[in-house]
Amino acid sequence: MKESITALRALQRQLYAFRYAEALISYDEAAVAPPESEAGRAVAAEEFARLRYALLTGADTAALLERAARDAEDEQQAAEVRELKREAGRIRNIPPGEYAAFSGLVAQAMPAWGRARKDSDFAAFAPYLEKIVAAVRRQAACIDPARDPYDVLLDQYEPGLTAARCDAFFAAVRGAVVPLLAEVQKRGAPVRTDFLENDWPLDKQRALSRRLMALWGLDPAHTLLGESEHPFTDSLYSGDVRLTTRYLPRDFTSSLYSVLHEGGHALYDSHVDAALDYTALQGGASMGIHESQSRLFENCVGRSRAFVECLWPTLCELFPAQLAGVTAEELYRAVNRAVPGPIRTKADELTYPLHIMVRYELEKALVHGELAVRDLPAAWNERYREYLGITPKNDAEGVLQDIHWAGGDIGYFPSYALGSAYAAQAMDDIRQALDVDACAARGDLAPLREELTKRLWRYGCLKETDWLVESLCGGPFDPAHYTAYLTRKYTALYAL
Ligand SMILES: [Zn+2]
Structure with missing residues (x-):
């Protein structure tokens, strides 16, 4: 050498x-x-x-x-x-x-x-x-x-991303999601959620997390599940990946989907080629690509009917009293119900991108000097009324809910919505050769992990972002896959 x-x-x-x-x-x-x-x-x-x-x-x-x-x-x-x-x-x-x-x-x-x-x-x-x-x-x-200062900031999290690309992406999302959400609300199909309001013992929730880690294929010798107020994943190298969850005694689905989400991040980090450890190429690529893997496992797999049915016997074993008289189909519908709410991290798949759109527009205005920090709470509430039809009852459940801006991460939020869109497109392509639902129903996700390793995980930052997105998605990025996925899913769920 x-x-x-x-x-x-x-x-x-x-x-x-x-x-x-x-x-x-x-x-x-x-x-x-x-x-x-x-x-x-x-x-x-x-x-x-x-x-x-x-x-x-x-x-x-x-x-x-x-x-x-x-x-x-x-x-x-x-x-x-x-x-x-x-x-x-x-x-x-x-x-x-x-x-x-x-x-x-x-x-x-x-x-x-x-x-x-x-x-x-x-x-x-x-x-x-x-x-x-x-x-x-x-x-x-x-x-x-x-360059435009906001474009410079976006580029730090998602190389090549600009406000112009974000505007086009969010316009497409808004055009599909807003009318779809209006239809869902008009239909108001009753989704049973009464059983979720219950006492879910923490020791049983922790036992569930261990089962979920095993189902995702996370090796306990190299991954550690901790607890924190805001779930996140932090990897030291491919052999030491830390993820966290948060247990709510009255809502077991909160930790369930946090573990599935952070587990997606952890899978990505732990499958990067070990030859890239200790170099600038270790770990996942852009924030949007990273989020695509967590969203894919949380939503495309974790909220699918096939996976909920696969998990059902485990849930009934851990929570027999709480789930007495409930069916797997009722749980599937409950974890997919679309209801506008004030909190991003509790949002369903349909309203989620609207939460991101609010943050995108506000942080862009802050960076452009068009919005003063002191006017931020009012601007926040106004956009929540406009896009989601709700008003946060205070700043804790409004403008203060996210840690990102406090952490200096301005320009980060758009990558969350992009991640969901990458995931939907990747799944469309992967499903052409692999029956992902059959894998999820069996609780055997090894074929999906192999496919994602081949397309994305092993590369770390070896390749440029656009190359990785294309390799993951099987073609150039096109948000139409994401809007079609949401339309398909919610049209079926709400019999629109
Ligand atoms: Zn994430």
Whole structure:
């Protein structure tokens, strides 16, 4: 191996060590750390950011990347250079003090948001959000002063995504979902949900999670299921993937679908080719692609009739009293009922993209300076009335419900809706050769995992985003698959 490639690998191992520490810090923050420990964490986060910045943007690294670009002998080496150049290019023009301070700012903002949400007190969080919006606008201007700042932010989460592409996508979604939802509400077909309101013992819910992990094929030697207020997945490398869920004593479907969702993320991360570990190519590709895998397992498989029927005997064994007199079909309809509500994470598949559309429009307006942070709650409520026909009863169930903006993630939300659309298109293509419902009915998802490994999982970040989307979906991205999927599903469910 050439000297430059050996040095490139050594650099990536150091960056990996930083990522490892930062991922552990964030897992610890969400699942382990005591509630008022953010001061120390903010200092550590800021110092790690400073070290990583220096390592990535130093003159030595720039020279090394040029040498390695010339010396790269295979696709992986070339892709490693490409990804490192992209990462360094993104932050190089941000002043180092500003870059590090941003990590410290979000480490303080997240617990402040948690307290503000508990008290439903937007004013307590607003000063943090004002600083965050100002900071991401400055960063976008540093990264590429010639481009629209919101496009620069979108690109960080989904390379190549622009507001123009988002506008076209959301117009297609809105055009299909809004009339469909109106029909569903007009029909008002009675879906039985009385049995969901019950006591679901936590030890039985935890036992269910273990069964679900096994059904998804997650290896307990390499995956850990923890508990946190907001379920998430964090992978250290392909051999250590952490996911979390949240148990509600009065609603077992909340944790059920969190585990299925986070399990999809975890499957993706743990099936990336181990040869990419400790390099810039490890882990999943874009946020939209990552979300496509969680949505595919949560919704396309997990909310299918075939899977609910497969799970039914297990559920009856764990919850015999709660499910007495209930049928699998009734559960299937209950977990697929479409009802507009204020909370995104509780939304059904049909109303979900409308929640994302609200966030997309508002964060774009914030970044463009067309909306002030202090006017955000009113703008939020107005859009919920317009798109979903409801008014949040306070800011806790309105503008304060999501952690993303507190975490500095502005430009992230559109990838959630895109993920659902990638998943629907991928399933259309996969179903041509594989009877996914038959697999789900048997509780044997190995053939689906093999197919997704072949199309997507093994590549990590080796390939570019557009290439991966096409490989996953079996053709160029087309949101018509997603709108057709929703129309098919809800037309049948509600006999429209
Ligand atoms: Zn997710």
